Amino acid sequence: MRYMRLRDSSVTHGRKKASAVALVVISILCLISFLVSQNFVTTLPSTPAFFGVGRSIQSFSNNELVESVNITYDIEHVLQKQRNNISKALRRYRFPNGRYNISAKNLDELVLEKNGRPLRSVIVTTWRSGSTFLGDILDSVPGNFYHYEPLLHRGIVQIRGPPKSGSALDHLAHLLRCEYDATDTDMDQYLLYGLDHKELFTHNRRLWEKCIAYPHLCYHPMFLKKFCSLFPFQSMKIVRVRLNLIEKLLEDPTLGIRVLYVVRDPRGTMQSRRHRVWCPGNADCWDSNVLCADLTADFSAALRLTKKFPLTFKAVRYEDISVNPYNGAGNILRFFGREYVSEVKRFLDTHTVQNFGGVSSTYRNSRSAPFHWRSELSYPEVKYIQENCKTAMAAWGYVSAMNATHLKSFDPIKGHFALE
Numbered sequence: 001m002r003y004m005r006l007r008d009s010s011v012t013h014g015r016k017k018a019s020a021v022a023l024v025v026i027s028i029l030c031l032i033s034f035l036v037s038q039n040f041v042t043t044l045p046s047t048p049a050f051f052g053v054g055r056s057i058q059s060f061s062n063n064e065l066v067e068s069v070n071i072t073y074d075i076e077h078v079l080q081k082q083r084n085n086i087s088k089a090l091r092r093y094r095f096p097n098g099r100y101n102i103s104a105k106n107l108d109e110l111v112l113e114k115n116g117r118p119l120r121s122v123i124v125t126t127w128r129s130g131s132t133f134l135g136d137i138l139d140s141v142p143g144n145f146y147h148y149e150p151l152l153h154r155g156i157v158q159i160r161g162p163p164k165s166g167s168a169l170d171h172l173a174h175l176l177r178c179e180y181d182a183t184d185t186d187m188d189q190y191l192l193y194g195l196d197h198k199e200l201f202t203h204n205r206r207l208w209e210k211c212i213a214y215p216h217l218c219y220h221p222m223f224l225k226k227f228c229s230l231f232p233f234q235s236m237k238i239v240r241v242r243l244n245l246i247e248k249l250l251e252d253p254t255l256g257i258r259v260l261y262v263v264r265d266p267r268g269t270m271q272s273r274r275h276r277v278w279c280p281g282n283a284d285c286w287d288s289n290v291l292c293a294d295l296t297a298d299f300s301a302a303l304r305l306t307k308k309f310p311l312t313f314k315a316v317r318y319e320d321i322s323v324n325p326y327n328g329a330g331n332i333l334r335f336f337g338r339e340y341v342s343e344v345k346r347f348l349d350t351h352t353v354q355n356f357g358g359v360s361s362t363y364r365n366s367r368s369a370p371f372h373w374r375s376e377l378s379y380p381e382v383k384y385i386q387e388n389c390k391t392a393m394a395a396w397g398y399v400s401a402m403n404a405t406h407l408k409s410f411d412p413i414k415g416h417f418a419l420e
C-alpha cells in the first residue's frame with residue numbers, strides 16, 4: 001500500500017512539473033499573440049506585469065503560429081459556454097428575493113456582467129484551521145467562483161497592519177470585483193505566481209477546467225475578468241490577514257461581503273502544521289505563541305464585529321461545524337444567503353462518512369478529523385501549547401488537558417464560548 005502511494009505521488013509530481021512547463025510556454029505564446037493581435041504593444045506601460053515579457057518577445061512578432069491564434073474568439077466561445085452552463089445549473093435555484101436580508105430576485109441581479117452584485121462570501125481564518133472543508137462546502141453550490149488563498153504569492157506571512165495591509169486589502173477587493181486587469185503590483189505578482197504554482201487556481205475548479213482545455217487563456221487578465229464576472233456566487237478563503245483588518249472590507253457597501261471567521265483549537269492547528277513542509281522556520285506559522293496572540297486579537301475583533309455587523313459577520317469554531325456537518329453547513333449557507341441545494345448534500349454525503357472508499361484521503365471523516373491531535377501529540381507537547389495559549393483557549397472555549405490520562409478521555413470543546 002505504502003509502495004503504491006509513493007509511486008502514485010511521484011507520477012503526479014512528474015505530471016505536475018510537465019504541465020507547469022507547458023503552461024508557462026503556452027502562456028507566453030498567449031501573451032505574444034495577445035499583444036500582437038490587440039495592438040497592445042502601444043499600451044504596454046499600463047500592464048507592468050508583462051512589460052518585461054513583451055519587450056523580450058518583440059522579435060517574434062511576425063511568427064505565423066502566433067498570428068493564427070484568435071484570442072478574442074476563444075474568450076467569447078468559453079464565456080458563452082459558461083454562461084449557458086450557469087443559467088442551466090441554477091434554473092431551479094431559489095434566489096433570495098428578500099430572504100436572508102438580500103433582495104436579488106433572479107440570476108441577473110447577482111451577475112457582474114449584467115451590472116448585478118454577486119453574493120460575496122468570505123472565510124477568514126489561519127493556516128490548517130479547517131477552512132479547506134468549509135471552503136469546499138461553499139464551492140459545492142453551482143455557480144460559485146472560488147478565490148482560493150488570494151495572497152498565496154506573499155509567502156508564509158501574517159498581515160497584521162500597515163504597511164503590508166493597505167495593498168493586501170486593495171488586492172482582495174480587486175479580486176472580489178473580478179478586476180484581474182487592475183494595474184498594481186499585487187495583481188501582477190499574483191498572476192505570475194500562478195504560472196508556476198498551479199495550486200493557486202486548481203481549487204477554483206470551474207476556472208481550472210477551462211485552464212486545462214484552454215491553457216492559453218488561463219492567466220490572461222481580460223479572460224479572467226470576464227469569466228469571473230459571470231458567476232453569481234463568489235467565495236474567498238483568507239488565511240493571511242488578521243480579522244481586525246477585515247473591517248475595512250465589511251464597511252464597503254458596494255462590495256456587500258459577508259464574513260465568516262473560523263477558529264480552530266490551537267492544539268489541532270499546531271499538530272496539523274507539523275506535517276507541512278512550508279511551515280517550520282516561519283515564525284508566523286511555527287510558533288504557538290504567535291498563533292495564539294493572533295487568536296486572542298481575533299477574539300477581541302470578533303466581539304466588536306459581531307456587534308457592529310450582526311447580519312454580515314459571524315464567528316464559528318471549526319470543531320462545532322465538524323461534529324454536526326449537516327446542521328453546520330446549513331447554518332453557514334443561511335448566513336451567506338445561499339440555498340442548501342442537493343449538490344451540498346451530495347458533497348457532505350461523500351466527505352463525512354468514515355472509511356468511505358477505503359484509504360482514499362479525499363473521503364476523510366470530518367467528524368473525527370479535528371481531533372486527531374489528541375492521539376498524535378504527546379502530553380508534554382499539548383502542555384507546552386496550552387501554556388502558550390491560555391488566554392486564546394479560554395476566550396474561544398477550549399478546555400485544557402490536565403494530564404496524559406485526561407488527554408485521552410476529555411472533550412476539548414466543552415468550554416464556555418459565546419460571542420453574543
Ligand SMILES: *[C@@H]1O[C@H](CO)[C@@H](O)[C@H](O)[C@H]1NC(C)=O
Binds near residue numbers: 070071
Ligand atoms: C477573431 O474573432 C473575432 C470574434 O469571432 C472576430 O470578430 C475577429 O474578426 C477575429 N479576428 C481575426 C484576426 O481573425
Ligand SMILES: *[C@@H]1O[C@H](CO)[C@@H](O)[C@H](O)[C@H]1NC(C)=O
Binds near residue numbers: 085086088089
Ligand atoms: C456545468 O459544468 C459542470 C462542469 O463544470 C458540469 O459538471 C455540469 O453538469 C454542467 N451543468 C449543466 C447544467 O450543464
Ligand SMILES: *[C@@H]1O[C@H](CO)[C@@H](O)[C@H](O)[C@H]1NC(C)=O
Binds near residue numbers: 098100101102
Ligand atoms: C436588511 O436589513 C437592514 C437592517 O436590518 C434593513 O434596513 C434592510 O431593509 C434589509 N434589506 C433587505 C433587502 O431585507
Ligand SMILES: *[C@@H]1O[C@H](CO)[C@@H](O)[C@H](O)[C@H]1NC(C)=O
Binds near residue numbers: 402403405406
Ligand atoms: C488527571 O486529571 C484528571 C482531571 O483533572 C484527574 O481527575 C485525575 O485524577 C488526574 N490523574 C492523574 C493520574 O493525575
